Amino acid sequence: QVQLVESGGGLVQSGGSLRLSCAASGRIFSIGSSGWYRQAPGKQRELVASIGSDGSTNLAGSVKGRFTISRDNAKNTVSLQMNSLKPEDTAVYYCNANYNYQTYWGQGTQVTVSS
Numbered sequence: 001q002v003q004l005v006e007s008g009g010g011l012v013q014s015g016g017s018l019r020l021s022c023a024a025s026g027r028i029f030s031i032g033s034s035g036w037y038r039q040a041p042g043k044q045r046e047l048v049a050s051i052g053s054d055g056s057t058n059l060a061g062s063v064k065g066r067f068t069i070s071r072d073n074a075k076n077t078v079s080l081q082m083n084s085l086k087p088e089d090t091a092v093y094y095c096n097a098n099y100n101y102q103t104y105w106g107q108g109t110q111v112t113v114s115s
Contacts, residue, residue: 002026002099009093009109016113017083022095022106024076032098034071034078038091038111045094049080063089085113 008020020036035050049069050058057069068081078095090113095106 002028002097002102002104004095004097004104004106006093006095006106006109009111011112011114012085014085014087014113014115016085017081018085018111020080020082020093020095020109020111022078022097024097024099024104026099028076028099030100031073031076032101034095034097036069036078036080037094037096038089039094039108040088040091043091048093051078082111085111087113087115089113 003025004022006022008018012018031053033050033052036048037045038048039045048060048063049067051069051071059067066084071078091111092108093111094108097104
């Protein structure tokens with residue numbers, strides 16, 4: 001069984017930066033794509049950024065130019081660097097990762113951006 005642990009959320013002022021990290025633990029023999037999702041109150045969960053096992057990335061239009069997703073396969077970590085944060089980025093952010101041909105979710109970390 002693989003577990004994902006997220007860290008790095010918090011409260012930041014508009015225009016500030018945060019870095020989210022997602023660390024996987026357990027026996028891992030296959031690495032697939034990973035991503036970060038977010039869910040704001042009253043809204044559906046949406047994909048923010050994804051990264052393939054080869055490092056190829058995809059970003060939602062609303063965060064392009066501000067967010068960067070990266071991964072370290074040797075450490076089984078996936079990170080989301082968030083710059084120029086806006087109040088509309090406020091949400092619970094969830095890590096999603098595919099390991100050993102299964103999909104796993106983190107517990108979520110709150111990001112709050114004050115205006």
